[in-house]
Amino acid sequence: MATAKVKIAARLRPRLQGELDDESVKIHHDSDGGQSSSSASGGGSFITVTNPRDPSQLFKFPFTSCYGQDSTQEEIFQNDVQPMIDVVYSGVTVTIFAYGVTSSGKTHTMQGTRSEPGVIPRVVKAMFDKKSNYSQYDVSLSVSYMEIYKDEVYDLLVTRENAPKLPVRENDVGMVFVANLTSEPIHSVEEFDILYSQATKHRSVGSTNLNRASSRSHAVLTIQVDMLDPAENRTLTGKINLVDLAGSENNKLTGNDPSRMAESSAINKSLSVLGQVVHALNQGASRIPYRNSKLTRILQDALGGSSVGLLICNLAPGVKFRQDTLNTLNFAVRTKNVENKPVVNERDNRPAPKPHFAAVAIQPPAGKPAPAILQHISTAGAGSGPGPTRSRASLVPVSRVPRVSAHGGNGYQPFALPGAAVGRRGFSEKIPESEVDRSGSIGVGLTEKDIDERISKAVEMEVARRLEEREREREKEEEARRSREQEQEVQRRSSESSRSKSRSPKKEQTLPSGVLTPLLKRHRDLDDELQNRLQELERKFERGNKELQLADVLSPASKKKTGRAYVALARAHSEKGDLQVALDLYRKAESYVPDNIKLKERIIEIEWSVKNNREFVPSPKPPKKAKTKKKAKSSKDQVLADGAPMDVDQDNEMKMAGPRRGAAMFGAELTNTDSPNGGSGKRPLEEEEDDDLAETPQKRQKRGGKTKVVVTIDDSDGDDWMPPAPPKKGKRKAVS
Numbered sequence: 001m002a003t004a005k006v007k008i009a010a011r012l013r014p015r016l017q018g019e020l021d022d023e024s025v026k027i028h029h030d031s032d033g034g035q036s037s038s039s040a041s042g043g044g045s046f047i048t049v050t051n052p053r054d055p056s057q058l059f060k061f062p063f064t065s066c067y068g069q070d071s072t073q074e075e076i077f078q079n080d081v082q083p084m085i086d087v088v089y090s091g092v093t094v095t096i097f098a099y100g101v102t103s104s105g106k107t108h109t110m111q112g113t114r115s116e117p118g119v120i121p122r123v124v125k126a127m128f129d130k131k132s133n134y135s136q137y138d139v140s141l142s143v144s145y146m147e148i149y150k151d152e153v154y155d156l157l158v159t160r161e162n163a164p165k166l167p168v169r170e171n172d173v174g175m176v177f178v179a180n181l182t183s184e185p186i187h188s189v190e191e192f193d194i195l196y197s198q199a200t201k202h203r204s205v206g207s208t209n210l211n212r213a214s215s216r217s218h219a220v221l222t223i224q225v226d227m228l229d230p231a232e233n234r235t236l237t238g239k240i241n242l243v244d245l246a247g248s249e250n251n252k253l254t255g256n257d258p259s260r261m262a263e264s265s266a267i268n269k270s271l272s273v274l275g276q277v278v279h280a281l282n283q284g285a286s287r288i289p290y291r292n293s294k295l296t297r298i299l300q301d302a303l304g305g306s307s308v309g310l311l312i313c314n315l316a317p318g319v320k321f322r323q324d325t326l327n328t329l330n331f332a333v334r335t336k337n338v339e340n341k342p343v344v345n346e347r348d349n350r351p352a353p354k355p356h357f358a359a360v361a362i363q364p365p366a367g368k369p370a371p372a373i374l375q376h377i378s379t380a381g382a383g384s385g386p387g388p389t390r391s392r393a394s395l396v397p398v399s400r401v402p403r404v405s406a407h408g409g410n411g412y413q414p415f416a417l418p419g420a421a422v423g424r425r426g427f428s429e430k431i432p433e434s435e436v437d438r439s440g441s442i443g444v445g446l447t448e449k450d451i452d453e454r455i456s457k458a459v460e461m462e463v464a465r466r467l468e469e470r471e472r473e474r475e476k477e478e479e480a481r482r483s484r485e486q487e488q489e490v491q492r493r494s495s496e497s498s499r500s501k502s503r504s505p506k507k508e509q510t511l512p513s514g515v516l517t518p519l520l521k522r523h524r525d526l527d528d529e530l531q532n533r534l535q536e537l538e539r540k541f542e543r544g545n546k547e548l549q550l551a552d553v554l555s556p557a558s559k560k561k562t563g564r565a566y567v568a569l570a571r572a573h574s575e576k577g578d579l580q581v582a583l584d585l586y587r588k589a590e591s592y593v594p595d596n597i598k599l600k601e602r603i604i605e606i607e608w609s610v611k612n613n614r615e616f617v618p619s620p621k622p623p624k625k626a627k628t629k630k631k632a633k634s635s636k637d638q639v640l641a642d643g644a645p646m647d648v649d650q651d652n653e654m655k656m657a658g659p660r661r662g663a664a665m666f667g668a669e670l671t672n673t674d675s676p677n678g679g680s681g682k683r684p685l686e687e688e689e690d691d692d693l694a695e696t697p698q699k700r701q702k703r704g705g706k707t708k709v710v711v712t713i714d715d716s717d718g719d720d721w722m723p724p725a726p727p728k729k730g731k732r733k734a735v736s
């Protein structure tokens with residue numbers, strides 16, 4: 001089956017009034033010899049970002065489409081979006097999502113303004129324009145629009161008062177859909193405009209320091225085209241999902257109040273899960289954590305699924321956003337390796353023939369692989385998508401197999417967001433007896449051997465199902481046994497402690513040397529308790545989604561504590577050299593403290609070590625004295641002796657990780673030195689324990705030289721990506 005990688009376009013927005021601009025983020029194009037260029041796109045373009053810790057070092061991010069501050073809405077549409085319209089009309093689902101920090105221009109790019117319409121209005125116009133090319137079909141367009149606000153889905157096409165939380169469900173063929181979501185037919189661009197402008201008013205928008213009209217939710221607009229072929233009595237369905245994600249937020253910069261903080265936390269958490277999904281896909285993990293947020297469940301098909309994806313990364317200029325820019329570009333680098341397997345969504349409307357025997361069960365229906373048009377989009381230039389031709393019919397060849405549709409002749413789930421494949425066969429397709437001819441072959445070209453194979457496959461499936469069932473039962477029993485044991489252990493401990501309380505001090509003194517003092521014993525008990533708690537949590541993790549529910553119900557303090565506990569355990573494993581175990585534990589910690597940037601970076605560092613089979617070497621702890629000195633300094637003076645800026649923890653909510661940590665990833669850290677947190681106060685857990693976070697490998701190398709170093713961050717082959725540290729490992733070249 002043909003695969004299609006997620007396409008990436010990066011766009012740097014212009015400086016806004018009152019914003020300081022600098023040269024820290026630049027767009028380059030090979031066509032102009034790699035010189036800075038503010039606009040246009042095309043092959044061989046790249047973005048450079050100055051390393052916040054070492055201004056002599058540049059990080060370079062190559063993407064096929066890079067748009068500078070002067071780029072227009074039309075350019076982006078023509079280069080990257082227009083070619084997708086043909087893909088939609090070939091019956092494939094396309095998902096375009098705008099990603100970036102708050103105020104980076106996502107809504108501007110997707111929605112735009114009346115004078116500068118963005119992707120959404122342009123797509124709708126193009127969809128209607130294209131319709132006339134398919135006059136042989138009965139073509140109808142419809143729209144649905146939803147928002148994901150604080151991890152709940154709401155219909156934006158109904159008034160807020162009438163908008164209940166909508167459930168996200170999965171049908172028998174694994175297709176995720178939002179139940180009860182309205183789908184309105186649209187007959188013209190004007191009709192869409194009226195609907196859309198009304199619906200946009202329902203979207204959750206709020207004011208923050210960074211954006212007067214900041215989107216507080218992820219918005220997903222879906223335009224669906226159904227093409228009924230009257231001659232063949234079948235329907236092709238294409239969809240385009242246009243997703244305006246809420247921006248990741250640094251609450252120090254946004255100045256969020258408590259209610260905004262709650263929104264922000266939900267936004268950051270869902271984006272964090274999005275990152276985890278992309279990571280898991282890149283790692284080829286057996287379990288992709290789609291279920292950990294509604295956003296990723298709904299976007300499941302766009303990431304590693306059966307739709308075609310375009311990620312538009314929005315970037316904001318200036319030092320203030322530099323760390324966010326690096327994070328966004330890092331996400332983009334990872335996402336561009338995600339592969340989808342697009343399929344054509346086709347439904348056969350003809351009634352199913354009567355079944356005669358029910359012995360044969362087959363695999364869930366597989367969608368038809370997407371057409372060759374997908375190859376076109378990877379190299380698509382300005383608006384050059386091919387129009388429909390007669391040969392298009394060959395994309396959906398008429399099969400001679402018995403026409404049995406899944407689920408009573410209609411396996412198609414209306415309003416389902418992803419275009420997951422729904423083939424023409426159901427789970428229990430039956431082969432009519434009349435189709436068995438004397439030669440031993442079935443009228444549809446199935447031989448007895450085929451039938452035997454199918455039967456044995458069905459039997460195998462049934463056996464596998466039963467085995468799984470048995471395994472589940474066994475696990476349940478095991479779990480019950482463990483919890484019984486745990487209860488007994490708790491009882492034993494409480495009776496032991498009451499016994500020890502009742503003991504006289506004299507008796508205590510008579511204990512032989514080496515026996516735990518009550519204090520140590522208490523420690524041991526706490527340790528045991530912690531271990532038990534972690535083991536329990538481990539089990540819950542194994543149970544997948546339940547873990548997330550657990551994290552959801554815990555109070556912020558408990559989440560933080562659990563996160564800390566995981567970090568402590570992870571550190572212990574990391575020190576022992578069990579990097580994989582440590583990595584898993586760090587990831588688990590992340591479920592509880594999804595906003596913690598230091599933790600994310602630690603995960604990236606260890607992932608890198610695991611992937612490259614390198615030892616993970618934390619830097620030595622700085623002397624205690626330095627720590628006291630540091631505390632005494634005012635935030636303004638927080639500049640290291642070598643001139644590198646003192647980093648400040650950018651996460652207000654979670655201070656589990658240290659305020660300054662060598663981001664091995666990019667040698668980067670937020671450099672808002674005027675932060676109130678300033679690096680004073682209690683040192684957070686991670687840093688107390690681990691001052692390897694204090695200095696990057698880049699910094700350890702020769703500093704202050706005049707040569708500019710470019711480190712290319714490109715994960716294009718999926719295997720050799722590595723963080724730019726240590727410098728020798730990166731593709732580095734000196735530029736004058």
Ligand SMILES: Nc1ncnc2c1ncn2[C@@H]1O[C@H](COP(=O)(O)OP(=O)(O)OP(=O)(O)O)[C@@H](O)[C@H]1O
Binds near residue numbers: 012014109246
């Ligand atoms: N390419 C651009 N040209 C001109 N103005 C822009 C551009 N991109 C963004 N802006 C302006 O920047 C501001 C922030 O943009 P926008 O609201 O689109 O950001 P956002 O990423 O959607 O933010 P949030 O995540 O908070 O919703 C707006 O005033 C918008 O008009």
